[in-house]
Amino acid sequence: MNILGAIVTFIVAFAVGMTYGGLTRKITARIQNRKGPPWYQNFIDAYKLYSKSTAIHHGALHFLGPAFLMVSSVMTLLFVPVLTHNNWFENLTFDGDLIFLIYIMTFGPLGMALGAGQTGNPNSAIGVTRGLSQMVGFEIPWVMALVSLMIQYDTTSVTGLMAAQEQSGSWLMFSSPFAFVAAVMAMLGMFRYSPFDIVGAPTELASGPVSENGGKFLFVMMSSGSVFTFAKLTLYVDLFLGGADNLVELLIKTFLLYMIPVLYGTVSPRYRTEQSIRWFWGWPSFFGLLAILQAVIF
Amino acid sequence: MSMMKELKENIIKRIKASFPDAVEKNDFNYNRLDFIIDKNKVPSMLLYLKEEMGFIHLSHASCVDWLEEGEFELVFIVWSPVDKIKVFVHTRVDRDNPVMENMDMIWPQLNTYEREFRELYGVQFTGLVAPDEFILEDWQGPPPYRRDFDTAAYAEKTFWHRPGREDAQDVRETIASRDGEEIPDFAKKYSR
């Protein structure tokens, strides 16, 4: 049963993530006075990339990089309960999976670092270092927010937090707002839209870690990215927006959450690496601290 | 206008005082003044113009190939924001042995100009520190901007050329032949 649910979850995640990507391009285009591509443009791009030949050989780790990404996003997805009251789509959840998620979400970029390091492209190397340092930046408020939740409701499992929201009747974004603010600010960095798109900044280092990856590699990265997007959004919905009972509710909540980084990205230039880290260690960490204080005091 | 005239006279006086063999050429009714001087005096003269007389902005430097006279002409155009006067410094170097002194310590951008002249005209600047290649890469043959280098012939024998259409014949002779002829009415509107 669970396995079937997991497979369905993966397919849904892929489709939804791709569609969100297409919608993002459409909305960005509309903000920029353009008509924009159709919403299914990302599917076409993905299939085209899949159908391209691949004649690059940079060694085993280069091949493994995208695989690492895919594995990490799929695992993240599988440890996130998609729908509440639905033991099909609760997926593999156990006590302490929140802590596990914190670790597994940083696993993909590390694997990508190995892969990009092997290509020997200096742009890739610089992009990877930037990505890791930025991760150090936004992990801190993110972990602070989660820790505050764990302390407040002394549980370390996502389902536990969802259950807590149900019996208290109010979403966590209202009952512990500081944690929500800190987590959303960290989300801006997670999704790597401008101003935090320093990893693949085209005008600085041509698309960074992916600059040596074309064709099928890029296809795998694209799909893993969309799955990862869906997983992260669902996790946010579960933690702060009280989960979702059916798919429509989930889509609405995730899309609204997703629009925050997208719309902020369309109107802001790119930070430099140290500026972005300083930003994350500023207000977001402060809100995370407030969240922990709130959790400890109340 | 008169004020500009006496400004020019003043400049000429000061230049002649320190560079007696500089030949001035003051026959322009706009803010321009020319000096012709020996090539060995050019660095000191440019330095004097820049440091002493306030011609701090190097506007342009150029090199002209006088093939018939067997000489290269180097022109340096300096501009004074105070006097609002352009001073042209002309000098001639021998075409067979074009050697000049490096002057990029006066204006750093002269380094770029000297690299260009060295590559395109073959004018050597003693003491110029720069990579050999500036614009061209792996260029074989004479410096291309010299007038005795025929670019059309070179392109003809080096590159592929797509054959032109038959109906595209050369009408330049016809145009050149018609002089002072009556322009048809429909053309009067645009080409008076």
Place this chain on the structure above:
Amino acid sequence: MINDKNSQKIVDIIQNWARKHSIWVLAYGTGCGAIEIPPTMTSRYDAERLGVRGAATPRQADVLLITGYLTVKTLKRVIRVYEQMQDPKYVIGFGSCTINGGMYYDSYNTIKVLDKYLPVDVYINGCMPRPEAVLSGFAQLQKRIAEGRATGARHYKENLEWYRANQKKIIPNWIMPEYNW
């Protein structure tokens, strides 16, 4: 049960459709034609609605857009870039100077006929071609891709010796600079 040939045909049709609707152009302004690419990509002439968008590196690009004349020095880099691209790849010659040299017919530093050195799938004539012309060129390329006639890359592979001979004829030093992108 359909046999292999038909299924292959169907797959080709789907693939060509996808390639037709997702054209990633390499961001390499080789000449002055690059000035009309921003208007083509931005509002009023929005090329992205046709699936045309820029790609940062040769590995990810489908189309090499030669925007104008190629000097010998640039040709060397362009050849390297073209051979870094992944199949299927297409070349668009942009502007009159890629077709017959244009006004640089007597210049000693620019090549005159592009398709002697690279396999050109579509030419866009004019100097400067208007954005409409560029879009129509992309549409022409889409048509050829859908019909499976944009086979410049295969032609390049098959006649590599001929192309190499032409390239080496004008590039005296074949050692590439030590780029590592």
Place this chain on the structure above:
Amino acid sequence: MREKATTLYIGPQHPGITGNMMVKVKVEGDTIVEARTEVGYLHRAFEKLQERRNWLQSFTLLCRFCVPEPDPVEESYARAVEMLEGRQVPERAKYIRVLMLELARMGSYLLWYGGQNGSLGLYTMGQWSVGDRNYILDLFEELTGGRVYHMYIWPGGVRRDLPEGFADKVLRTMDYFEKRLKDYDDLMFENTIFQKRTQGVGVIPKEKAVEWGVVGPVLRGCGIRSDIRIDDPYEVYDKLDFEVPTAEGGDIWARALVRRQEIRQSIRIIRQVIEKMPAGDYYNRIPNPHKWALPKGDAYARTEATRGEVGMYIVSDGSTRPRRTHFRGAAYVHAVSLLEKILVGENVADISAIMNSLGTCPPEIER
């Protein structure tokens, strides 16, 4: 120390480079310790080709010198020819030329808005401004027949008169841009991230600026009030009333402020030109171009473009073809010797932004 440095090749194929050139930088961490520019990818030997064309045929080549803003080049060449020949230009033609130059300045600045913000990752700005630039190009198209290349300013005047109703179109466009520039300010100059990225980056020392050959908005961004339209007035700029904005600091932010003001000054100038333009002749007809010989001598005319001083030095040996024409572009100094100087010590992330703020235009360098 040195062996920690890695070499980065920005260009020739790189999204961050402006045009087609290469900057070879040595980086330690994120800091540039050495920068070398390599140009020559666009060398077409224009000046060599002009020696094979007659004085009028050169115009097809002239507008290709720098594509974003070709009109100052034509203006310089036309004025140099007029200086050499002593040819008079009708008053109306002078006004039309100023109109043309200022429109070109606006178009080039709008393109700069796009490039500067694109290099910093604010792509919306580029989409807006480059999209709006089409309205200027429409005016060019109606006036000259070409969007990008005009060949409109000729020795002895301009090629054709203003069509009917053109002035109203220009004024309407100016109204639109006055409204539109407020949006640009909200998106770009009010943006704290843009300020953080540009302030204190790519600083040019004020005392060294003139000596290093800095011209144009970059020099005014160093706080030095220098503009050829004021210092060495040409056409009718001395009859017009406009300001030359300056800003202190010499960094990208200061240059951006200068350009922000200048595009408004261009609108002001265009309005004055439209209202002051006299009726009358627009063209002193030149003789048959194939027999048109200029007297022996040389002349140097310079024009204030968006990148700075753009000049043309022509030498005639009394024949129907130039003996030598030499183009002086602002990028010739900015993008080679100056860029190599000021890139040292900067962050590798700012290369593209600095190049855009210097108004780099590679075809000006190698021509």
